[in-house]
Amino acid sequence: MSITTPPTSDESGLDAEPAKTGTVEIWDENNLVAEESAAQATPEVAPMTEKEIRKSKGAHFVTIFWLGAFHVGALLALNPAYFSWEALALGFFMYWLSGSVGICLGFHRYLTHRGFKTSRFMHYFFAFVGGLAGEGSALAWIANHRKHHAHSDQDGDPHTPDHGGWWSHMNWLGWVIHGPELEDHFKKWAPDLLADKGIRLLDQLFLPIHIVVIGATMASGYFYGAAIGKDPVTMMMSFLVWGVFVRMVWVLHITWAVNSIGHMWGYRNYETRDHSTNSWLVGLLAFGEGWHNNHHAYPRMAVHGHKWWEIDLTYALIRLLRLCGLVWNVVDYKTISEKKARDKSSQETSKTSTKK
Ligand SMILES: [Zn+2]
Ligand SMILES: [Zn+2]
Numbered sequence: 531m532s533i534t535t536p537p538t539s540d541e542s543g544l545d546a547e548p549a550k551t552g553t554v555e556i557w558d559e560n561n562l563v564a565e566e567s568a569a570q571a572t573p574e575v576a577p578m579t580e581k582e583i584r585k586s587k588g589a590h591f592v593t594i595f596w597l598g599a600f601h602v603g604a605l606l607a608l609n610p611a612y613f614s615w616e617a618l619a620l621g622f623f624m625y626w627l628s629g630s631v632g633i634c635l636g637f638h639r640y641l642t643h644r645g646f647k648t649s650r651f652m653h654y655f656f657a658f659v660g661g662l663a664g665e666g667s668a669l670a671w672i673a674n675h676r677k678h679h680a681h682s683d684q685d686g687d688p689h690t691p692d693h694g695g696w697w698s699h700m701n702w703l704g705w706v707i708h709g710p711e712l713e714d715h716f717k718k719w720a721p722d723l724l725a726d727k728g729i730r731l732l733d734q735l736f737l738p739i740h741i742v743v744i745g746a747t748m749a750s751g752y753f754y755g756a757a758i759g760k761d762p763v764t765m766m767m768s769f770l771v772w773g774v775f776v777r778m779v780w781v782l783h784i785t786w787a788v789n790s791i792g793h794m795w796g797y798r799n800y801e802t803r804d805h806s807t808n809s810w811l812v813g814l815l816a817f818g819e820g821w822h823n824n825h826h827a828y829p830r831m832a833v834h835g836h837k838w839w840e841i842d843l844t845y846a847l848i849r850l851l852r853l854c855g856l857v858w859n860v861v862d863y864k865t866i867s868e869k870k871a872r873d874k875s876s877q878e879t880s881k882t883s884t885k886k
Contacts, residue, residue, distance in 0.1 A: 577685050578685070579685040579686075579693060580681070580685060580686050580687055580688050580690075580693075581693040581694075581697060581702070581705075584688075584702070584705035584706075584707070585705055587705070587707075587708075587709075587711070588705075589704050589705055590704060590705060590706050590708045592708075593703055593704060593706050593708075594703075594704045596664070597664075597700070597703060597782070600664065600774075600775055600778045600779050600782070601779055603770075603771070603774070603775035604771070604775040604776045604778075604779040606767070606771045606775065607771050607772065607775070607776050611764060612764070612767050612768045612771045612772070613768060613772070614765060614768040614769075614772075616754065616765075616768070616769075617751070617765075617768040617769050617771065617772035617773055618772055620747075620769060620772065620773040620777075621772040621773050621776055621777040621780075622777075624662070624773060624774075624777045625777050625780060625781055626817075627659060627662070628659060628660070628662040628663040628664075628777075628778075628781055629663060629781045629784065629785070629816070629817060630817035630843060630844050630847065631656070631659050631847070632656070632659035632660035632661070632662055632663050633660050633663050633665065633671075633781070633785055633819075634816065634817045634818065634819050634844040635656065635844050635847060635848060636655075636656030636657060636659055636660040636668075637656070637657075637660040637665075637668055637671050637672060637675075638675065638819065639832050639834075639844065639848070640653075640656055640857075641656065641657065641660075641668050641672050641723065642671075642672045642675050642676060643829050643830045643832075644830065644861075645830055645831065645832030645848075645860065645861045646832055646848060646852070646857045646858065646859055646860040646861065647857065647858050647859040648851075648856065648857045648858070649856070652856055652857070653728075654728050654729075654732070657728070657729055657732050658732060658739075661732060661736055661739060661740075662739075662740075662743060663778070663781050663782070663785070664740065664778045664781075664782065665781075665782065665785060666706075666736070667729075667732055667733035667736045668723060668729055668732060668733070669716055669720055669723050669724065669729055669730065669732075669733045670706075670733065672719070672720050672723060673715055673716050673718075673719035673720040673723075674688050674689075674706075674719075676719045676720065677719050678789070679826070679829055682793075682802075682803070682804035682806065682826060683793060683803075683804040683805050683806075684804075688702055689702040689789045689790075690793060690804075691790055691793045691794045691805070692805075695790055695794065696790075698789050698790045698793060698794075699783075699786045699787070699789065699790035700782075700783075700786050744770070744774055747769050747770060747773050747774055748766045748769060748770050749766075750769060751765045751766035751767070751768060751769025751770065751773075752765065752766040754769075784812070784815045784816045785816065785819075787809075787811075787812050787815070787816065787820075788812055788816055788819050788820060788822055791807075791809050791811070791812050791820075792806060792807060792809060792812055792819075792820060792822035792823075793805050793806055793807065793822070794807065795807060795809060796808050796809035796810075796812075796820075796822075796823070797823075798823045799823055799824055799827070799836060799837070800823055800824065800826075800827035802823060802826045802827050804826055806822045806823040806825070806826040807822060807823050808820065808821045808822060808823045808824060808840065809822070813835070813840060813841065813842075814841060817842075817843040817844045818834045818835055818840075818841065818842030818843050818844040818845055819834065819844065821834040821835050821836065821840045821842065822834075824836045824840070828864050830861050831861050831862070831863070831864060832845060832848055832860050832861050832862060833845050833862050848860060
């Protein structure tokens with residue numbers, strides 16, 4: 531299989547050339563460059579890795595409890611009494627809604643990398659739905675992910691497998707940035723979202739929203755059970771176990787697999803400065819996010835499957851939304867030159883057909 535090196539361009543950050551030194555332009559901010567320059571200015575100081583820095587600041591027990599509680603709750607699925615096909619269908623729907631629409635399309639391709647434009651309503655809709663995955667608010671998720679791109683598989687990466695496979699998969703979340711440093715972390719990595727009052731509100735309401743959604747899920751199960759003549763409490767528990775606990779743990783581990791498996795195992799289409807890989811398993815389960823090497827090569831590109839057989843369900847959804855007029859200016863090209871050439875040839879085609 532041939533491996534290509536993405537082209538360098540001075541036309542626009544859209545080319546997102548994964549340089550051997552320097553930073554990747556992943557959304558539209560100059561502060562990424564500023565950090566690299568500062569790091570280069572003090573080479574004599576032995577830098578601590580991101581893992582060492584985070585470990586030195588202590589664990590974040592709220593996050594550990596939050597993630598642990600869903601895993602313990604998911605164990606209730608071992609009780610067959612709590613299984614129902616209706617709850618399984620709800621779990622599948624929420625897996626798609628929170629995983630593909632919320633995390634892959636909303637948090638990742640739109641809010642982190644600005645791979646397309648949309649209306650104010652859809653902007654908040656994507657931020658809201660992404661929050662339902664339980665992976666933190668848009669603000670928290672995006673700040674970490676942008677930092678990952680800027681330092682992928684280097685010392686400053688929040689979750690590189692170079693610091694351990696389990697660290698990259700989930701353990702890093704036990705040491706998320708918290709306390710007084712959090713504001714600076716947001717200012718540096720997500721100033722656009724920090725300045726957005728609606729996004730800040732969703733960040734503050736992260737827990738209350740989950741309490742309401744979980745309560746509504748349980749109430750739906752109870753009333754649905756009563757309506758079809760089954761035990762309402764058992765149906766309520768079934769909705770809670772499969773629609774919330776199992777679904778959430780499933781989506782969490784699939785998202786985390788992008789960070790762990792997506793930097794350890796698989797094949798590469800592009801020569802990037804990190805160890806990112808494309809994985810069939812993660813590609814399918816994570817709705818196209820598993821073509822992670824393609825993504826690191828061209829971070830702003832909304833298309834993650836670059837070969838015809840690299841199925842990308844999230845991009846299929848973006849195309850559908852574009853067709854409906856709900857999103858536009860989709861970055862479906864690798865470079866500005868590619869876009870210009872494509873625009874030119876489509877103009878020529880339309881001129882020829884007009885003459886005929
Ligand atoms: Zn990555
Ligand atoms: Zn990304």
